Amino acid sequence: MGFGILILKLVLEPILGYSMGPWATTYKLSVLSSSDFHTSQRMSRLARYSFWALQLRKLHSSHIATLSFPSSFSTSASQSTATRPSPPPIHVGLTEYAGRGVFASRRISAGELIHTAQPIVSHPSLSSVHTVCYFCLRKLPSSARSLEASQTVSFCSTQCEDQSKFYDVEKKADWSRFNEYCRLQGLKYPLLVKRLACQVISGVVSSDVLDILQPEIPSSDRISKMKKEVALLNNTFEGSDIGSEQMAFLTEEWYAGVLARIRINAFRIELAIGSYEDLLSLAAASVEAEAAVGNAVYVLPSLYNHDCDPNVNIVWIENVDAKVKALRDIEEGEELRICYIDASMDYKARQTILYEGFGFHCNCLRCASKD
Ligand SMILES: [Zn+2]
Ligand SMILES: [Zn+2]
Incomplete structure (x- = not known):
């Protein structure tokens, strides 16, 4: 080897x-x-x-x-963690048109759960922060929800709490100004940067963890907004007892690089209504879901290319774990593609959103037919 x-x-x-x-x-x-x-x-x-x-x-x-x-590659909830799951039937390779992509390494049946992925970083939306687990975004039972007026957050289990090392850092600082700024501006991605910064300071990830992902090219308008955000983030940490050497990574350059990657690669987490079994029978690219509970960034799911008529989609059932599911039968060697946007939009709207949001003109088969 x-x-x-x-x-x-x-x-x-x-x-x-x-x-x-x-x-x-x-x-x-x-x-x-x-x-x-x-x-x-x-x-x-x-x-x-x-x-x-x-x-x-x-x-x-x-x-x-x-x-x-x-990770679980099985639909069985009772699967023992002692048994190693079999590898997912995919490989990463080169496409003819868009660099890397994900391909089927064997025939995959419609409805099959291809793999599950855990995020590198995730954060609940501000409207969900008191109703979902602060780590895994699972809906909290109403009795366990913290009061809207309080500043506290909740975890669904001791396991989630134990994995939330970032929270030991986060609770040292007063986030009211930062959160209020995000709320007023309707910003969701700075919350992911904040979470990532806390993860870095707590030592569970390195500051360059997202470098593996492709970045967006930022506009000048974005750069000036971003300077405000990074100053606010720095001020918040400076108000705590976190040592300046622990925050040395938190420069404008770091913030810009992280935000540029989050902007292209973050998934909006909408927990699907119903069980996985219900979803298996559903052959639609968009599932019925409640409002977004948060946003998250993953490694493997970010390697899937886009198609307006996708053969796989990503669903979230009970928490932030992304489940990649086949929408139809897929042949060995076929590229697996997800739809980055709402597939129900018309040709023109899709082209505009894909270009503005992701920087490419889609020429999938559906777009080629102007459907
Ligand atoms: Zn949880
Ligand atoms: Zn298309």
């Missing part, structure tokens, strides 16, 4: 929760030749590979605490 594959195995196995076989080789190849990342295409193959090996190694070393809890 080569050094590179070993690193990828070490990194991805804890994230995915299973032992990697040939998938590791495919992933290594895609890392070697993928060109859609922000890294320069002028980098040599070796340099590019070293870059990703380094990013992945950093991800591993800093994330093992948060990413190593068992």
